[in-house]
Amino acid sequence: MERKVFSLKYRPKTFDEICVQEVVVKTLKNAILSNKIHNAYLFSGPRGTGKTTTARIFAKALNCEKGMTINPCNQCQICKEIDNSNSLDVIEIDGASNRGIDEVRELREKARFNPIKGRFKVYIIDEVHMLTTEAFNALLKILEEPPPYVKFIFATTNPTKVPKTIISRCQRFDFRKATVNEIVLRLKEIAKKENLLLEEDAYYQIAKRADGAIRDAEVILEQVSVFASQPIKGEDVEKLLGVVPEEMIFEYFDELKKADIKDVLRFLVKIEQEGRDPFEFYKSIVQAFRTILLVKNELPKKALGITDEEYQKFSQIGNLFSDQEIYEIISILIGYEKLLKYTSFPEIVLENLSLSLLKYFKLKKEMGVISLGEIYTLSPKIAGILEDVFIKEVDDTIHIYYPPLKGKLTILQEHEEEIKEILKKILNKDIKIKFIQREIKEEKKISEIFDKTFEGFEEL
Numbered sequence: 224m225e226r227k228v229f230s231l232k233y234r235p236k237t238f239d240e241i242c243v244q245e246v247v248v249k250t251l252k253n254a255i256l257s258n259k260i261h262n263a264y265l266f267s268g269p270r271g272t273g274k275t276t277t278a279r280i281f282a283k284a285l286n287c288e289k290g291m292t293i294n295p296c297n298q299c300q301i302c303k304e305i306d307n308s309n310s311l312d313v314i315e316i317d318g319a320s321n322r323g324i325d326e327v328r329e330l331r332e333k334a335r336f337n338p339i340k341g342r343f344k345v346y347i348i349d350e351v352h353m354l355t356t357e358a359f360n361a362l363l364k365i366l367e368e369p370p371p372y373v374k375f376i377f378a379t380t381n382p383t384k385v386p387k388t389i390i391s392r393c394q395r396f397d398f399r400k401a402t403v404n405e406i407v408l409r410l411k412e413i414a415k416k417e418n419l420l421l422e423e424d425a426y427y428q429i430a431k432r433a434d435g436a437i438r439d440a441e442v443i444l445e446q447v448s449v450f451a452s453q454p455i456k457g458e459d460v461e462k463l464l465g466v467v468p469e470e471m472i473f474e475y476f477d478e479l480k481k482a483d484i485k486d487v488l489r490f491l492v493k494i495e496q497e498g499r500d501p502f503e504f505y506k507s508i509v510q511a512f513r514t515i516l517l518v519k520n521e522l523p524k525k526a527l528g529i530t531d532e533e534y535q536k537f538s539q540i541g542n543l544f545s546d547q548e549i550y551e552i553i554s555i556l557i558g559y560e561k562l563l564k565y566t567s568f569p570e571i572v573l574e575n576l577s578l579s580l581l582k583y584f585k586l587k588k589e590m591g592v593i594s595l596g597e598i599y600t601l602s603p604k605i606a607g608i609l610e611d612v613f614i615k616e617v618d619d620t621i622h623i624y625y626p627p628l629k630g631k632l633t634i635l636q637e638h639e640e641e642i643k644e645i646l647k648k649i650l651n652k653d654i655k656i657k658f659i660q661r662e663i664k665e666e667k668k669i670s671e672i673f674d675k676t677f678e679g680f681e682e683l
């Protein structure tokens with residue numbers, strides 16, 4: 224049989240299996256019993272609390288072949304198709320990746336056709352707050368006059384970002400976080416079915432880390448059951464979530480290198496969902512930068528206790544920056560230590576910290592800079608001279624943009640041959656070089672790049 228992860232294997236299939244959200248369940252059941260179905264519902268609440276699950280059960284309740292019911296049969300073709308997400312009448316749309324007007328227009332076109340098998344066409348739009356303004360406006364048009372057989376269920380973790388005009392047309396349900404005790408109960412049920420033995424403390428450790436999200440708790444339970452021997456202890460959970468694997472740090476750097484704020488934030492949400500401790504993650508980042516500095520300065524692998532492959536990766540990142548820049552980065556990082564330790568919002572602090580790092584990576588990417596680090600290894604003197612220039616390759620000519628400082632050009636010209644030699648070595652080909660003075664305007668542009676880093680953050 225196909226192996227399913229706990230959070231899918233134990234996804235509730237009936238209203239009565241949903242825990243924690245009693246109010247929501249009761250109200251939805253009443254609506255079905257009294258045949259008062261609204262056109263649109265808004266399910267808001269933190270991730271992993273049952274929004275998608277409830278939306279699917281509700282869709283089954285509306286469409287089950289046995290008739291509209293609070294106990295969908297789960298046996299008929301319609302129920303099965305909905306459970307497997309391949310029903311043609313129940314359409315799940317991820318609002319985060321289908322944000323635009325075109326997607327909503329297409330939805331509107333299709334909504335004009337009757338349901339194929341069921342009584343209703345149910346649109347479940349997840350993370351609906353991510354839609355663009357135009358998309359919301361288009362959506363509003365259908366909401367104003369929906370065909371009688373069309374029902375909407377919007378799910379969101381961020382209801383404040385959903386326009387009031389939309390909210391006012393929905394019946395709203397707030398999903399709440401589960402308490403530690405509720406999560407422990409749920410975990411115990413699953414452990415029993417999976418024949419897992421856990422000490423009481425282990426259950427509580429997991430539940431605390433899950434921060435109200437039942438899914439997160441299930442994910443942690445599964446991970447710890449793979450890695451620890453039974454009976455699973457509280458320490459096992461701590462060990463699992465405390466130690467940040469090196470791979471994860473490299474993945475983080477890869478996201479930073481792409482210099483797209485959304486990728487970085489997505490990555491942070493992912494590690495949060497895995498129940499990782501933000502402070503542990505932070506410590507690993509600081510350690511990593513220290514290792515980068517040491518690798519850059521040719522400390523032997525052995526002394527650092529890392530593998531060849533890791534050495535390779537650390538030195539690649541090191542090559543992006545000068546020693547000076549790495550010192551700067553480390554001191555920025557150290558500044559976050561106390562903040563992270565004492566804040567009630569460690570995830571947010573970690574995000575802020577990542578944004579600070581992103582600036583460095585982004586600048587490197589946007590300016591197309593040949594790494595000063597590389598130049599430094601060949602000639603510290605030339606690296607010193609080039610510290611405040613930007614180097615860009617345009618066809619076979621290397622443009623060296625120098626700041627409007629008196630005497631800068633003379634120094635550069637005096638060392639032209641040496642500079643050329645070094646760049647030739649790095650690029651591994653014959654080149655011409657050209658010195659270009661940056662204008663005051665361009666100096667401004669650089670600061671704009673910094674500002675631009677923060678664009679898009681608003682939308683998220």
Ligand SMILES: Nc1ncnc2c1ncn2[C@@H]1O[C@H](COP(=O)(O)OP(=O)(O)O)[C@@H](O)[C@H]1O
Pocket residue numbers: 229230231233234235240241242243244269270271272273274275276277378437438439441
């Ligand atoms: N209220 C709940 N009762 C039981 N299990 C839940 C509940 N909320 C979440 N889960 C578990 O977490 C998984 C993901 O839930 P999901 O409905 O996708 O959450 P959301 O859409 O709110 O992020 C489910 O498959 C289930 O295993």
Ligand SMILES: [Mg+2]
Pocket residue numbers: 271274275276349378
């Ligand atoms: Mg969901």
Ligand SMILES: [Zn+2]
Pocket residue numbers: 286287288289295296297298299300301302303
């Ligand atoms: Zn059915």
